[in-house]
Amino acid sequence: MWVIDGIPLHPLVVHAVVVLLPLAALGAVVVAVRRSWRRVLGLPVLLVAVAGVAAVPLATSTGNQLWAVLGAQNPVIETHVQRASWLLPAALVFLLLLGGALLTELASVRAEAGAHAAPAATATQYRVATGLSALAALTGLAVTAIVVWVGHAGSTAVWQGTGQ
DSSP, X not given: OOEETTEXXXXXXXXXXXXXXXXXXXXXXXXXHOHHHHHHHHHHHHHHHHHHHHHXXXXXXXXXXXXXXXXXXXXXXXXXXXXXXXXXXXXXXXXXXXXXHXXXXXXXXXXXXXOTTOOOOOHHHXXXXXXXXXXXXXHHHHHHHHHHHHHHHHHHHHHHOTTO
């Protein structure tokens, strides 16, 4: 099992997920609200989302290691594991929608700037970028709800005692 100074890595990595994914979801809501914010904050929000999504498999791996070492048969831990299986697919959908929104926005910005060989920006591009941003924001909120749902089961297992 991976540890840092005797502390299992799982609780440390989980905090990255718990902070980064909701922060990216909040950022997705912000960039969906105003197009100018999408242009300025879009890339930082996307990078936070990438880091949060990348932390999910690491949290899953370290959680499985911790579960194996504990050897506890606790239904709350099993619930935590089952709920955690929902997080990565939802987070990947969130990341794809956010990335699609930002790529569409960047394409329209490039067209507005008159970049060489770039077709003129159309109203459809603006609508697609706005629609994808709205979907990304909603998906980000759903991902945040899943993080809370998974985390609740995990924290319940810790505070009730894993060996019960």
